Amino acid sequence: MVHTCVVAGCRNRRTPGTTLSFYRFPRDPARKQRWIAAVNREGWVPNEGSRLCSTHFISGKQVKNPRSPDYVPSVFTSAPMSPNIKGASVCELYDKQEAQVEAANALLFLQGQGRLLEDHGQIQSQEEQESVFSSLSSCDEEEDDNDDEEDNKEEENSLTGISPGGVKPVKNISTKSPDYETSLEALKKENVELRESLEKISLTEASFRNNPEKVRFYTGLPNYFVFETVMLLLVPHIKGDKNAKLSKFQQLLLTLMRLRLDLKNQDLAYRFGVKVAMVTRTVHRIISIMFVTLVPTTVFWPSRVELRKNLPASLRSTYPDCAVIIDCFKVSLEKAVGVDVNQQVASTIPTQSTQSAMVDELKYVIGVAPQGVVTFVSRGTPGHVSDKNLVESCGLLCKLLPGDIVLAEYDFDIGDLVGACKAELKITSRNYIESGQDGEDSLLFSTFSDKVDVHRHVGRVIEMVKRRYSMLTGLVESPFTVIDSTTNVSTFDKIVQVACALNNLCISATPLE
Template identity: 55%
Template sequence: MVHTCVVVGCRNRRTPGTTLSFYRFPRDPERKQRWIAAVNREGWQPNEGSRLCSTHFISKQVKNPRSPDYVPSVFRTSSMTGTPDQTGAFDFSDKQQAQVEAANALLFLQGQALEMGSQPGHYLEHDGAESVASASSGSAINVPMRSRDIVTPAESPPSSDGDEMSSVNDAIDYEEEVERLRRENRALRELAERASLTEASLRNDPVKVRFYTGLPSYFVLETILWLLSPRMRADKTVKLSRFQQLLITLMRLRLDLRNQDLAYRFGVQVGIVAQTVRSVVDAMSSTLVPTAVFWPSREELRRNLPTAIQSACPDCVAIVDCFTVALEGSSESGVIGGALKYLIGVAPQGVVTFVSRGSPGHVSDRELVENCGFLAKLLPGDVVLAGRNLDADEAVAARGAQIRIANSRGDVGGEGEERAVLRRHVERVIAMVKRRYAMLNGLVENTFDMNTFDRIVRVACALNNLCISATPLE
């Protein structure tokens, strides 16, 4: 199909061999109206076949609203209110004047233009044999010059006060300036990338991955995303990608950032952050927790006991402790005293094997141990280590097991350096999970109900088990 430019007086057509481009009118209503206004044909509206050629743009049409080529701007100055059949070519004198102005503009851009004299002829003596190629043709401007074409400062007439005109402006090295701007642009892009929280920025920065997520590597983060993707929404109604949804949730657990902070970082509303965290926690609770938090067999436990445990307590199956998470108020959770209490069981190797449901903060350690289901995991002959007295000796003994306390003097039934090593090991294992995920410490922003927060604690324990253990096998 042959297209003809719709601009009045422009006879450019799409023909074989032409280097011109022909553009459709934009679909965006506001930009389309600006194009129609630039064409300046009274009462005219474009149709599907209407085209505008590339000679009416400085370079080519672009979609960046900040670019001068977002809207056509190159038109001749005479009236365009007529129709193509009623208009002819430029008047010769107008064309000649336009060529002279174009040549002078080029000289100025090249840093060679002089101070303009009182007459146009002070710049160029222009005749038909030395005419400049028409700017509207789309070709480069070629300006043949002779020594008499340019008036030097010495030849310029003196001003009325007798002072000579200023000297020629120093030429600007545009290539060097462009290269400098390119380097600056690259540096700014790299700075923005390092400060961002995109997939690319985390993929190339393992330290950032560990800081924001608590996970050991981007590979582990990517694997979790792959596992959760079928259970996460990512349609047009969701403003956050699957990666952003997972990252927000991990940052909430890892750093205990407030919802408003995360909303600012990701450019969404506070309610979307809270909803996203609930949704992703639910997905991780059903996907990760059953496979990552489980009670291992006795053979596996004994086969992988750390050196600190093997000689001092070879029958140890778990190290237990109770911890309390304080909440801001209790309106939504219905928790008395604004706190939840949990019992956590950790294998001697540092892997979480048991975590109870939350109980009101005023519940005693003994009540929690007896009612949380932990005792059902024990077999006769098992030994449970604790960093402090939980007052649960009788309940554990009823299962044929034994609870032993590594107290501050470092003795578990005796004195010695071996007992002190055991005590330090117990303290390190207990502190591991809470240190890795700050949401399990301090005062937590209360935007969750009790069941959701229980899932959050279990998810934090599952994520801990995906990390490198604080007590590697020896």
């Protein structure tokens, strides 16, 4: 009986001597429907005489295993197929059959069915070769008569795990060789190690959470709890959106790294993978937010009750009314800038010229509570302004109450200013005692100097702030000296106050008893 393939454009026919196989459509309704869909002939329904040739299967024959790619025909070409391949040589047919088998095995492997071991692969290759040569000499007319028998045999073989070619299906053969298992375990181990090493060097929130040393190094804060507290306070005010290149955490971390390590903007741009302009904008914006939000909550003048309650024992017997210890420190500018001196000191220097002067350093007055907490920071003024004029103009005197004692070094000539507030100035340096003072005051100062060096105490606090935030020790860059029009405060003045605020969140210079 002569059969013609029902696929549109396929002219293959069963003729004497052809090596093609022709298959009737399956009896299983679901599989039959899939075959009809694969043939893709609109409105066409197969009958008992409809046949599909073997060229439409990857391996050259249908397979009853539902997991096989040849369970449903899948090879269709737009060009008409040759009606007769009788003239093809035996070698060409064998090469084509072998390539199809290899393609089928590759697809099975990709579908998770595993792969053949080398010895089984050799056996299969030999058996496939024998089947090809035997098929060349067999008559395909008998195939149609024995279709039902083959179907039953294939179903039986599928239950027993044997394929029509006599080789067990790929799924029943071990899918992983010992070498494969070893390589897989090694790759998994290497993957874990790489992830751990990447986590250690990354600047992510998770990498800081359980690493207090990393927190201290990059932020100056003692631990992640303090860092998280600062972050929770600032996050509602930090701008962030889904398309932002820096998260809110990264914006805060970048700013703290700028203060802590005095890293250049280009360095931070490389570390966070952004442009230098974005680093500059981020630092200025976060500093402004911290100045408005963080500084008022951490740098403030305590009440007299709180001062006396937490007064160190070394001062309790000598200066129980000590309100503040004051000192000055200077920072150098990277480039001299023009500053109107009268504006800087609030017109308290009548002898100074009203013209702008070139300033190459800034001076700050800092007030420290006896416990070691910074309670006052002035704005920066030109370095040549005297301490007396600086104290008079910075607003420190307005915070004093009658009876308060202000401790300072010998070179602070502000006794009359403090006395005008009905407070008292005490000079604590030993040099002052050696300058010829005598009487009761001299004895008092000497006794106090033996118990505590207050001038060293405040110096220690200033050094601690500078050590924690290296930006205060380097040259101040020109963009940070520009005064913000909204707050009338320069960015570096904000930085000094923010550094003192962050320092107050750390352990005090003088431990409380």
